[in-house]
Amino acid sequence: MENIKGIIFDYGGTIDCCGDHWACVIRDAYEAAGLSIELDDFCDAYVYAERELARTRHILPEHTFLDMMRIKARIELEFLQEKGLVEVDAIASLGEKIAIYCYEHARACIEEARPTLDYLGERYPMVLVSNFYGNVSAVLRDFDLLRYFPTIVESAVVGIRKPDPRIFGLGVEALGLKPAEVLVVGDSLSKDIIPAESLGCHTAWIIGRQWFREKELPPHAGTIKKLSELQSLY
DSSP states (O other): TTOOEEEEEOTTTTSSSSSOOHHHHHHHHHHHOOOOOHHHHHHHHHHHHHHHHHOOOOOOOOOHHHHHHHHHHHHHHHHHHHHTTOOGGHHHHHHHHHHHHHHHHHHHHHHHHHHHHHHHHHHHHHEEEEEOOSSSHHHHHHTTOOGGEEEEEEEETTOOOOOOHHHHHHHHHHHHOGGEEEEEESSIIIIIIHHHHHHHHHHEEOOOOOTTTOHHHHHHHHSSSHHHGEEEOO
């Protein structure tokens, strides 16, 4: 599209998870670690951990993705242990297996995305807009992604979280462009695509496995299955 002059990328799920919701990969990690948990119990643990991380500053700015996943896995497993579903003596070893599985998965997805980031980064200014815990710069540095995003708009820093469209407005301002000149790439219809479109941005929705409790999603014109499709579109 000739009028696109800049790109906003979401991070979690979009770049580091091949379009899948991270809950799907974490559940895969449970199974790989030999931990069989009913889906409803897993979802409750996942939601509990997300809310706990939002309430309490467990994650510090210097924490890498592996650090973060160790913390998140521990919180989930402690929740499940309180319900009698995990032995307390198994939390440390299971948490390490889950964290390493997720870290390796993220690294593989990032390497798959890298050629597309190289391609688009040579042609457009790019900004990252992410709901994150205050450590996204450390995560990007560990994965050698900072060079693609000279400007980062992180929810924990700016005090605005998706799906509030204002966080994308900050990304548009950072690019110095009009919304109609900006492409927003994300993996969530409700948190990325709809808010960005409400500002007048163009969107590309990478569709992978969705959150287990997500209702059936409506069709959308700007869908892609892999980030590499953007190379032929832009």
